[in-house]
Amino acid sequence: MPPDIRPGDGMTGEPRLRRLSPTELDDGQRAVYDAVAGGRRARGPQVFPLVDDDGGLVGPFNAFLLQPRLGFALQALGAAVRYETALTDRAREIAILVTAVAADAAFEWYAHEALGRHVGLTADELTALRTGSFDALADETERVVAATVHALCVRGDLDDDEYRRATGALGEPGVFELLTLAGYYLTLALQLRVFRVS
CATH class of the missing domain: 1.20.1290.10 (AhpD-like)
Structure with a gap:
């Protein structure tokens, strides 16, 4: 049977990535940031935050900034599987x-x-x-x-x-x-x- 997961399960240790502030992003990172924080995800129902109180991307999205070309493609794929399929x-x-x-x-x-x-x-x-x-x-x-x-x-x-x-x-x-x-x-x-x- 699958595990009964809760936030924080499955991992040990402190977060390994520093959350990047919007003020320190280069142009490529800014394009990824804008696509996530200002794209279709931001226009849908906001049942969980995309950014923290300081404007940094939360969840998996902060890691996308490490390699903006790949991060941008990955966020675009995520938007497609969320909004462009025939699945209900x-x-x-x-x-x-x-x-x-x-x-x-x-x-x-x-x-x-x-x-x-x-x-x-x-x-x-x-x-x-x-x-x-x-x-x-x-x-x-x-x-x-x-x-x-x-x-x-x-x-x-x-x-x-x-x-x-x-x-x-x-x-x-x-x-x-x-x-x-x-x-x-x-x-x-x-x-x-x-x-x-x-």
């Missing part, structure tokens, strides 16, 4: 939350639990996702999304039955979207863990 809002948040549990990514859980509640996930559904009880989800497509992402995160593959079930529910384009979303959030989970971001 609920299915997207289910996929992200399942990834967060499998990767023991406490910050991802914290941020996307709030977004999940915003798009209608109930406390019971969140508990089901946290504990791997995907059959508790009422919607078949959402059950498929959860089980597919779990398999991807745990085994890095789908067997033939899982692939048929996923393509039957989502189509091949939808499976591609789900693969990309899971890969993106697994990448963030790795960065959050290594840089000790809580």
